[in-house]
Amino acid sequence: MPDATVANLTIREDEAAHFGKLAAEWWDPKGSSAMLHRLNPVRLKFIRRAIDMHWASDVEARKPLSGKSALDVGCGAGLLSEPLARLGADVTGVDAAPENIAAASAHAEGAGLDIRYMAGELAAQDIGTFDLVTAMEVLEHVADKRAFMRELAARLAPDGLMILSTPNRTPQSRVLMVGAAEAVGLIPRGTHDWNDFLTPEELRDLLSGAGLTMGEPEGIAFSPVKGLHLSGDLSLNYIVTARRA
Known part of the structure; x- marks a missing residue:
């Protein structure tokens, strides 16, 4: 399930409207964004490790992003933007759906967090x-x-770090993420088009074309015992770092 529908010059208006309708429930861990609430701690584990490695941070530091700026593109209602702010970053969030930005702004204000949110195309x-x-x-x-x-690359500082996650286009993701998950309501119907999923090789090519080098991808897998977790299995979803080449 996405956190956003931001596009460069070509926002898909139907998708922006789809996710905008979910804005009111975004912060409800049992609502339509429940899967994101389960996914967020897994992503944050990867992000924290990537931050510590990139900037040689103290792994015990509570605010490793202190003094640094962060841009959360496709921020939705701020599920990732707020933890980044708590890690010390000066955060800006951009999303295609104005409804999401309104929900994000209201929630941040209620949490006492100073986050700048903007609706519309990134460009x-x-x-x-x-x-x-x-x-x-x-x-x-x-x-x-x-x-x-x-x-995205144009927004990255010369020594900056980019982190991306996306579903992999595999038979497993078609069956589980598009078929089963949407059928039973774990992900709202109409969220995904399997043909738009990217393989790691395709993402590496996209990044290279933008002057960026992709790190080693790590899978976000699911098991009944572990739930969602970081894994060497890339078949459903994966998360990667990227830097200027």
């Missing part, structure tokens, strides 16, 4: 560059993926 935002750029479950909802990746 239209005059926001400069950032030390950390994230786009979680976004690429599969972007019409012009190469243009979008170039725009």
